[in-house]
Amino acid sequence: MQTTWTGPARSAPGPGPAPGKPLLAIEGLHIAVGGKPLIEGVSLTIAAGEMLGLVGESGCGKSVTALSIMRLIPEPPMRVTGGAIRLGGEDLLAFSERQLEDVRGNAIGMIFQEPMTSLNPVFSIGDQIEEAVLLHRSVGRAAARQRAVELLTRVGIPAPEAALSRYPHELSGGQRQRVMIAIALACEPRLLIADEPTTALDVTVQAQILDLIDDLRRETGMAVLLITHDLGVVSQYCDRVAVMYGGRVVEEAPAAELFAHPRHRYTEALLRTIPAANPPGTVLPAIGGTVPPPGQRPPGCAYHPRCHAMIDVCQDQVPLLEGDAHRAACWNPA
Numbered sequence: 582m583q584t585t586w587t588g589p590a591r592s593a594p595g596p597g598p599a600p601g602k603p604l605l606a607i608e609g610l611h612i613a614v615g616g617k618p619l620i621e622g623v624s625l626t627i628a629a630g631e632m633l634g635l636v637g638e639s640g641c642g643k644s645v646t647a648l649s650i651m652r653l654i655p656e657p658p659m660r661v662t663g664g665a666i667r668l669g670g671e672d673l674l675a676f677s678e679r680q681l682e683d684v685r686g687n688a689i690g691m692i693f694q695e696p697m698t699s700l701n702p703v704f705s706i707g708d709q710i711e712e713a714v715l716l717h718r719s720v721g722r723a724a725a726r727q728r729a730v731e732l733l734t735r736v737g738i739p740a741p742e743a744a745l746s747r748y749p750h751e752l753s754g755g756q757r758q759r760v761m762i763a764i765a766l767a768c769e770p771r772l773l774i775a776d777e778p779t780t781a782l783d784v785t786v787q788a789q790i791l792d793l794i795d796d797l798r799r800e801t802g803m804a805v806l807l808i809t810h811d812l813g814v815v816s817q818y819c820d821r822v823a824v825m826y827g828g829r830v831v832e833e834a835p836a837a838e839l840f841a842h843p844r845h846r847y848t849e850a851l852l853r854t855i856p857a858a859n860p861p862g863t864v865l866p867a868i869g870g871t872v873p874p875p876g877q878r879p880p881g882c883a884y885h886p887r888c889h890a891m892i893d894v895c896q897d898q899v900p901l902l903e904g905d906a907h908r909a910a911c912w913n914p915a
Contacts, residue, residue, distance in 0.1 A: 610664035617876035634819035690765030707745030732763035755786035827883030834907035844909035
């Protein structure tokens with residue numbers, strides 16, 4: 582971020598990635614809830630400066646995967662049963678709670694879905710931004726306050742000095758989301774996780790928030806994991822896309838390649854629901870059925886009960902995620 586702030590870190594959040602290595606690497610992640618598989622063998626990578634879009638219907642496992650990176654899933658009832666989550670080569674699953682405190686908000690920032698429930702209603706905006714700075718940087722209160730002003734200015738909050746004393750309920754939805762971005766970026770993280778960052782915002786504000794995240798990504802070189810239902814947003818902002826279904830990644834490819842040549846039948850069905858892909862005035866096609874919950878996933882490909890192109894092997898054998906730059910797990914690809 583282009584500011585004059587140079588507050589030193591209280592503790593190093595770990596080394597950066599080796600040349601040619603991803604900043605974040607999720608390797609064969611398995612998570613269970615109540616003994617039932619929730620996330621099954623998810624593997625993803627994100628390079629520094631890259632934006633990866635993670636898409637799929639509600640219940641596919643996107644948010645749980647994101648929260649597991651920060652080690653914020655409720656344990657119990659959830660439990661990580663296998664895999665690794667490496668940031669700069671270090672496995673976060675092996676970190677102590679004290680080590681994780683140095684990572685959260687420092688090496689990794691997160692924007693949650695609903696800022697009104699994420700911001701503390703009894704503390705001012707300034708106090709909440711300053712807290713993030715004081716927790717991870719060896720600076721005094723005055724420097725933290727100056728940093729808060731810089732951040733509010735950068736995210737487009739008018740009269741930032743006056744805004745420091747305001748409370749979350751005094752701000753609009755778009756302003757609260759901007760404050761959440763300011764808090765997430767307070768310590769210049771190497772990875773930003775944005776979980777549905779424009780939910781419940783009007784279209785104009787959505788575009789402003791996404792442009793802001795993209796600008797900051799390009800300026801600072803941070804990696805971004807963008808979780809969204811909006812495929813139009815993914816096509817405009819993301820470098821690569823991973824599609825999840827039933828707790829698994831079923832397709833992953835560069836964004837332009839995935840939109841032009843989807844391979845998994847679920848991805849193909851999702852793309853058909855984009856308004857721009859249909860003639861004006863037509864009823865958008867829907868995907869029949871619902872995502873099966875944990876413990877009720879069918880054998881074989883979890884999508885096969887909803888798939889118009891299902892063949893016999895889909896019913897009893899789980900397809901592997903195969904390919905190089907474009908990977909798909911489908912027995913009868915598009």
